[in-house]
Amino acid sequence: MASADIHDYIAPGRRAHLVGIGGVSMSPLAEVLHKAGMVITGSDMRNSATVEHLRSLGIPVAIGHRAENIQGAELVIRTAAVHDSNPEIAAAHAQGIPVFERAQAWGSIMRGYKNALCISGTHGKTTTTSMCTHIIMAAQMDPTVMIGGTLPLLGSGYRVGHGDTIILESCEYCNSFLSFFPTVAVILNIEADHLDFFKDLEDVEHSFRAFADRVPENGLIVANADDANTMHTLEGEARPILTFGLEQGDVQAASLTWEKGLPSFDVIYRGELFTHVTLRVPGEHNVKNALAAAAAAIALAVSPEAVRDGLAAFRGAGRRFEHKGTYHGAEVYDDYAHHPGELQALLSAARTLGYERIICAFQPHTYTRTKALFDDFVRVLKEPDVTILAEIFAAREVNDIGISSRDLAEQIPGSEYCATLPEVTARLKELARPGDLILTVGAGDIFTVGESLVRES
Structure with missing residues (x-):
C-alpha cells in the first residue's frame, strides 16, 4: 500500500483514524478534516483539554493505543512520534489500510488553496508564521492557519478559515516539509540542527533546496539575503526569489530606531517606501522576522496598511518571550529557544531591555543536540548574569551517549546545575529580587518552573 496517494483519500465521507490526535498539529488536522466532511476518529495516550475539545465537535477519541481503535477506518494518519510498532499502525499494515504521515495530510489539504504560504527555517518559524497570520487577518483574507505554538490572536495554534489562503509553519x-505544496515558500535561515536526523549542514541545505524546488514555476521563494547558508542553498534556482534583509535585499529596513527595546522602521520594497512598522516585540531577530513576513505579504499582494496594522498588533506567540508574571519584584518570561542561535538572539534582545540582572534557567532539549552543539551552548550560556542548568529534556531520545547538563555547568563559570525542575524553582526563589529578568528557556517542560514561581507570588 506504500504507493497509495493520500489525495485520493482526503474527501467528504471518507473515514480517517488519527493516531496521536491530541498533538499540537494533529488536533487542528482532525478539525480541518472533520469540517471538510470526513468521518474522523482518533486515539491518544492521555486525556487533555485538546481531546475534550475534539470530543465536543463529535470526534470520538480513545485513550490508549489498541488495534481495535482503527475499526472502520479507510486510512490512518500518524504523528511523527508514532512508530510501526504501535499496535494501531501494526493493525493497519496487517489489514492493508494505508498509513500516512501528518505532513502528507497537510500537504494534501494545502493543494486545495490558491495561496499556500509555508514558513521554514532553523529559527524564527513560529514567530514569523504568527506575524504572517496577523497580517493576513488584518487584510481580512480569512486564512486557515497551522502554527507550532499558541497565538493569542487565535486562542490556539491554528484556525480554520474560509478564504483561499493557508499559512503553515x-x-x-x-524532511516533513517535503510533503507540502507551497505557492510561496519562506526560508528564514539555515543552520546545522536536528543532527539526530540530518548528517551535517550540507544535508540540511539539501533538504531546504528540495523544499524550495516544490514551489511551482509561477510561485515565489522568499529568502534571507543576510544568511549565507540560505543564499548558498538557492544558488542556480530557476524559480523567482524575493529577498529580504536588514540592509540588503528586495525588502529591507531603513531608519531603524529603538524605544525601550522595541523597534520602529520603514519597510523599503525595491527602493520605495512600502510602509512604516512599529513592533511590540524586542530584538533585532524580530526585525528580520517582520521583514520576512512583510516580504511574504508583498508576494501575496497584501496592502501596506495590513502589513503595518498586523505587525503593530503582534505581541508575541506563546512560549516566545512570553511574560508569565512577577515574583519578588523580578519579571518572569518564558522562551522556547533550544538552539544556540536562538539563545543568542533571545539574550541579545533581553540585554536591550534595561534589567539589572538576567537570570537564565535553561533546559537543553535532546541529548544529540546538546552533544553536537556543546561548545556553542557553553559560549552562549556564559552571557547571562546567572545561569542555572536543568537536566536535559529527553524528548524522543534515550541517553545512550551519557551526557548531562552537569557537563555544561562544569564549563560555564558561576553556573549551577539542578537535577530536577522543583530544584530549579527553589533556586530561582532564593535568587529573585527587584530589577531581575528571570528567563525560563527550552523546548521541554521548563516553562512549568516560571508558572509555579508566579503562582507562589
Missing part, C-alpha cells in the same frame, strides 16, 4: 525535521 513548515519544519525540516524528518
Whole structure:
C-alpha cells in the first residue's frame, strides 16, 4: 500500500483514524478534516483539554493505543512520534489500510488553496508564521492557519478559515516539509540542527533546496539575503526569489530606531517606501522576522496598511518571550529557544531591555543536540548574569551517549546545575529580587518552573 496517494483519500465521507490526535498539529488536522466532511476518529495516550475539545465537535477519541481503535477506518494518519510498532499502525499494515504521515495530510489539504504560504527555517518559524497570520487577518483574507505554538490572536495554534489562503509553519525535521505544496515558500535561515536526523549542514541545505524546488514555476521563494547558508542553498534556482534583509535585499529596513527595546522602521520594497512598522516585540531577530513576513505579504499582494496594522498588533506567540508574571519584584518570561542561535538572539534582545540582572534557567532539549552543539551552548550560556542548568529534556531520545547538563555547568563559570525542575524553582526563589529578568528557556517542560514561581507570588 506504500504507493497509495493520500489525495485520493482526503474527501467528504471518507473515514480517517488519527493516531496521536491530541498533538499540537494533529488536533487542528482532525478539525480541518472533520469540517471538510470526513468521518474522523482518533486515539491518544492521555486525556487533555485538546481531546475534550475534539470530543465536543463529535470526534470520538480513545485513550490508549489498541488495534481495535482503527475499526472502520479507510486510512490512518500518524504523528511523527508514532512508530510501526504501535499496535494501531501494526493493525493497519496487517489489514492493508494505508498509513500516512501528518505532513502528507497537510500537504494534501494545502493543494486545495490558491495561496499556500509555508514558513521554514532553523529559527524564527513560529514567530514569523504568527506575524504572517496577523497580517493576513488584518487584510481580512480569512486564512486557515497551522502554527507550532499558541497565538493569542487565535486562542490556539491554528484556525480554520474560509478564504483561499493557508499559512503553515513548515519544519525540516524528518524532511516533513517535503510533503507540502507551497505557492510561496519562506526560508528564514539555515543552520546545522536536528543532527539526530540530518548528517551535517550540507544535508540540511539539501533538504531546504528540495523544499524550495516544490514551489511551482509561477510561485515565489522568499529568502534571507543576510544568511549565507540560505543564499548558498538557492544558488542556480530557476524559480523567482524575493529577498529580504536588514540592509540588503528586495525588502529591507531603513531608519531603524529603538524605544525601550522595541523597534520602529520603514519597510523599503525595491527602493520605495512600502510602509512604516512599529513592533511590540524586542530584538533585532524580530526585525528580520517582520521583514520576512512583510516580504511574504508583498508576494501575496497584501496592502501596506495590513502589513503595518498586523505587525503593530503582534505581541508575541506563546512560549516566545512570553511574560508569565512577577515574583519578588523580578519579571518572569518564558522562551522556547533550544538552539544556540536562538539563545543568542533571545539574550541579545533581553540585554536591550534595561534589567539589572538576567537570570537564565535553561533546559537543553535532546541529548544529540546538546552533544553536537556543546561548545556553542557553553559560549552562549556564559552571557547571562546567572545561569542555572536543568537536566536535559529527553524528548524522543534515550541517553545512550551519557551526557548531562552537569557537563555544561562544569564549563560555564558561576553556573549551577539542578537535577530536577522543583530544584530549579527553589533556586530561582532564593535568587529573585527587584530589577531581575528571570528567563525560563527550552523546548521541554521548563516553562512549568516560571508558572509555579508566579503562582507562589
